[in-house]
Amino acid sequence: MAQQDYYELLGVAREASADEIKRAFRRRARETHPDVNDGVGAEETFKSINEAYEVLSDPEKRARYDRFGTADPRAGGYGQDMGGDFFGMDDLFSVFFGGVRGGAAARPNPDGRDLRTQVAVTLEDAGAGVEKDVVVTRLTTCATCAGSGAAEGGSVRTCPTCHGTGQQRTQRRTILGVMESTTPCQTCGATGSIIDKPCPACGGQGRTNETETIRVTIPAGVPDGYTMRVPGRGEAGVRGAHSGDLLVTVRVLPHEFLHREGHDLHVMAGINIAQAGLGGTIHVPGLAGDVEVPFGGGVHTGDVVRVKGKGMPRMDGGHGDFIVHLDVLAPKKLTKRQRELLEELGETMGTGGKGDERTPLSKLRDWLGA
Ligand SMILES: [Zn+2]
Ligand SMILES: [Zn+2]
Structure with missing residues (x-):
């Protein structure tokens, strides 16, 4: 099958910004997602869009694609594996719906992501310093399983594919010899462990969506646009992996006469x-x-x-x-x-x-x- 142009697939210009590409991808993916579109070839299109986004959203891959018409370094005659593993369907699903389909997570990185939010303060408060409550809906450590991902009586065992490292080594013969590359383990979703009886509350992820109020201390003299990092209050990691941070950007409201x-x-x-x-x-x-x-x-x-x-x-x-x-x-x-x-x-x-x-x-x- 002839490969379709990635830019055409997403419906963006060749000079589109990263933001435009992201928006176009979300729109196209929604249109063609197999769950909402059962038209002929929808799933194929969905996969192609996924592949196009994977390339165009990565500056290095995009540059390579622009130059060689492909993001696959092997096809370009390089012989070097730049880690061109494409998003799996499950992974894309989790990006969209904030959950993981089925029992096993296929997220390439089990660490929690950083979250961003804003908080507005008056100039008076910016001058004096103030404590503010910010409400954040985030993935937090599952209370039912305390983050282990296992249901009561369930067990967590070391992943037999990667032996707990979360990484998978693959070897490939190329004209330059045997190339070895490391990819996130697909069996365990890069967590290094397998759960026999997943926790019903979190589906084995070890984290659930919670709305939380987090108090932040805004220092006196804070400038507009200042971003504060609250360590560990971003997304919880999968099954106890490292949590992301919460980044709070302070917006100072204009004053009536000052x-x-x-x-x-x-x-x-x-x-x-x-x-x-x-x-x-x-x-x-x-x-x-x-x-x-x-x-x-x-x-x-x-x-x-x-x-x-x-x-x-x-x-x-x-x-x-x-x-x-x-x-x-x-x-x-x-x-x-x-x-x-x-x-x-x-x-x-x-x-x-x-x-x-x-x-x-x-x-x-x-x-x-x-
Ligand atoms: Zn749980
Ligand atoms: Zn594994």
Whole structure:
């Protein structure tokens, strides 16, 4: 049978990204899965798609396929086995449905995978540090069999094929001589053991799907996008194999008026024209209470006052700065008294003469640079 082009099989362009290939594969596999599609040749197509994905999802194999039109190193005249063992049907099944068909697992690696999740925190919490509960549905060690995979009275014995190593050696004669390669043992699903009476709760995997709440401690000063690793709280391994980790990415929510840049916090603060002229101290709400912000006279809109050490904490110690952007606001409404005072002020500044149609206030604005 002539081999069909892998890219055509998945329905993607030759320059498709790894993500596009993954999506296309999932879609095509769902369409052609023998459990949902009993059309003629569906199973064959499903296997071909599986094979295409196996190659195109692996950068090395994909590069080889692009160059030689095949991912099989032997066909390319290499004589070197690059470990081209294709996914078995059971393995694919477990990828899709999170379970293993039948009793024996055919997963090539019995270790649990890392899991990823996100947690959102406010800027205040990011500044102070916080404990957060994240809810994770993960494969955990089966409570019924304590992870052994065996039912009560069942026994676990060493796999006769691989003698407990979980690896299978195969030899193949090639024109270059006998090539030996190591592949995950298919008899025991690379776990090294065989179960006579599998545990009914987990089907012999030694793990079941559980929804768990895991408390994570988020350090003060955490930046947006920071990922924390919680060891051993990813997927449990098959029958007691090594567990994966839980990777928690922290998303820091935007704040209503504080803007974070690195460890510094920026904020806009309005001051009146008297403060702009005379200077003073204002109190600006910060992350944890008001921050005292002193400034000298003669400031303009856009001037910046930096208060050292009042920004975000740094995870490695110390704090960033609190940076206040001043906004000089002229009053829209004046009391009679205020108007008199401003007019008087304007006169001392040489305004109000004949021919000058500008109001004292606009002159004052000029003077203040507002
Ligand atoms: Zn069990
Ligand atoms: Zn084995």
